[in-house]
Amino acid sequence: MFPKTQIIVNPESDGGRTGGRWKHIKEVIKIFLKDYKCEFTEKPRQATEISRTAIKEGSELIVGVGGDGTINEIANGFYENRKLINSETALGVIPSGSGCDFSKSLKIPSGFRKAMEIITQVSPSLIDIGKIRFINHEGNKEERFFLNIADFGIGGEVVKRMNQNRTTRRTSSYLRSLIITFLNYKDKKLRIKIDGKEIPVENYMIGAISNGRIFGRGMKIAPHALLNDGLFDVVLIKGMKIIEFLRNGWKIYLGSHLSHPKVSLIQGKKIEVLHESDEKNVLIEVDGEQVGRLPATFEIMPRNFLVKGYI
Numbered sequence: 001m002f003p004k005t006q007i008i009v010n011p012e013s014d015g016g017r018t019g020g021r022w023k024h025i026k027e028v029i030k031i032f033l034k035d036y037k038c039e040f041t042e043k044p045r046q047a048t049e050i051s052r053t054a055i056k057e058g059s060e061l062i063v064g065v066g067g068d069g070t071i072n073e074i075a076n077g078f079y080e081n082r083k084l085i086n087s088e089t090a091l092g093v094i095p096s097g098s099g100c101d102f103s104k105s106l107k108i109p110s111g112f113r114k115a116m117e118i119i120t121q122v123s124p125s126l127i128d129i130g131k132i133r134f135i136n137h138e139g140n141k142e143e144r145f146f147l148n149i150a151d152f153g154i155g156g157e158v159v160k161r162m163n164q165n166r167t168t169r170r171t172s173s174y175l176r177s178l179i180i181t182f183l184n185y186k187d188k189k190l191r192i193k194i195d196g197k198e199i200p201v202e203n204y205m206i207g208a209i210s211n212g213r214i215f216g217r218g219m220k221i222a223p224h225a226l227l228n229d230g231l232f233d234v235v236l237i238k239g240m241k242i243i244e245f246l247r248n249g250w251k252i253y254l255g256s257h258l259s260h261p262k263v264s265l266i267q268g269k270k271i272e273v274l275h276e277s278d279e280k281n282v283l284i285e286v287d288g289e290q291v292g293r294l295p296a297t298f299e300i301m302p303r304n305f306l307v308k309g310y311i
Contacts, residue, residue, distance in 0.1 A: 002120070003060035003090075005036040008050050008074055010066035010097075012041075018066060018096040025065060025094065028112040032120045036063075041070070051077025055085045061308075062089065063119060067097015068148060072287035075129070076145050078305065082131075090124035090306035098217065099174070099288055102148040105212035105227055106309025118308055125311040126303040127227040130211050134284055134296040146286045147305070148212035149221065152273055152294055153188055154205050156283025157181045158216075159290040174217040178249075187239030189276040190294075194234060194268035201276070208235040209271055209298045215288070216252075222265075223255030228311055230302035231267040238262040271298040 007029065011019030018025075029036070037054070041047050051062050051074045064074045071093055078084055078091070094115045095103040108115055129145050136142040161177045187203040208215065210222030210233040222233040240248070240262060251257040258265055274295045275282050282294040 002033070002035075004058050005033060005061045005063060006050070006054035006059040007036055007038040007063045007065065008041065008047050008054075008070070009038065010041045010047065010064075010070040013066035013070055013097045015098065021096070022065075025096065025112050028116055029094075031113075032116040041073075045073060047073035048077040051075075052080060052085065053077075055089050060086070060089050061092055061119075063092040063094060065094045065096050067095075068099050068102050068288040070097065071102055072144075072146060072148075072289065075147050075305065079145060082143070084304070088306070090308055092119035092308040094119070099215075101214040101217065102212055102287065103309075104214045104218075105148065105225075106307060106311070108309055118310075122308055122310070124306040124308055125228070127305050127307055127311060128211055128230060128303060129301050129305040130209065130232065131299045131301055132209075132284075132286060132296055134292045134294070136292040142292065144286065144291070145301075146211070147307075148287050149208055149210045149215040150284060150286045150296075150298060151206055151208040151215070151221075152190075152282055152284045152296065153207055154178070154181060154185050155208070155216070156285045156290050156293075157185060159285045159288065160283060163290060174219075178216070179246075182242070182245060188282045190282070191274040191276070192236070193270075193272040194266050195270055199266070202236075203239045205237045205239050206235075207237070207273065208233075210235060211300070213255075219252040220255030221252055223258070224265075228303055230300060231269060232271060232298065232300055234266045234268055234271055236264045236266070269300050273297075 039050050064071045093103050133143045158177045158181050187205050189203050192199050208221045210225045213222050213225045215221050225233040
């Protein structure tokens with residue numbers, strides 16, 4: 001018997017295109033599933049509420065239709081009081097967002113039918129999940145979980161710019177937003193501890209705390225990261241001049257940037273990041289959403305989350 005299933009759709013994902021293509025997605029779902037509940041989100045964080053309620057009511061499979069931000073919200077609904085509500089409930093993903101980078105680490109191919117084949121035919125696998133404590137936009141301490149990648153520095157600024165563009169109905173690719181942001185970006189002097197060991201204070205452009213491999217709509221920031229090895233791949237990139245950045249930035253799309261002398265990769269389970277006294281507004285982003293700022297602590301929870309995909 002197929003597990004009790006809740007589908008959560010963010011119609012505003014992919015610039016509202018998910019709502020427009022929902023009729024087609026629904027027809028594909030009906031080929032594979034005869035019995036399921038479906039709800040649409042109408043506001044931020046609602047996917048978390050729907051997910052949490054559905055699990056409490058016995059759903060054993062939660063399927064998200066949207067991008068990385070939607071999937072992150074749904075995953076946070078698997079937890080209450082920092083604990084899994086039901087350790088046997090699994091997450092399924094129908095990619096329908098502007099980035100869908102997490103689905104790439106799960107090796108979910110494009111196409112709604114192929115995603116449904118994985119959801120209905122592949123056994124769930126346990127993966128690691130990240131937990132982050134940070135300062136939110138209201139200046140309060142907050143804690144949430146992330147499946148793919150959280151980063152600090154220029155990444156948060158890029159997402160902030162893209163969010164502003166959306167509110168003014170302007171469109172911009174991640175790469176274009178990155179280049180424009182870089183031109184006005186000041187590298188951040190940061191203190192970083194990895195598993196209790198402090199690394200030298202440096203001026204950093206970005207630090208990526210990676211569970212998955214890909215972020216920024218296709219950038220292979222942590223090309224060797226594994227979702228189930230109990231470790232973050234921490235990729236730190238020191239400040240670069242504009243010419244150096246333009247000459248080397250494209251390598252992130254190939255995953256060949258790790259050999260650059262200003263790029264370092266360190267694995268760890270707990271990462272603590274503090275700003276220096278004059279760096280009080282270092283933004284962070286979590287699974288594609290700009291959620292707040294440093295200081296922040298990132299911890300891995302090994303093999304704590306069930307997903308449908310190829311690990």
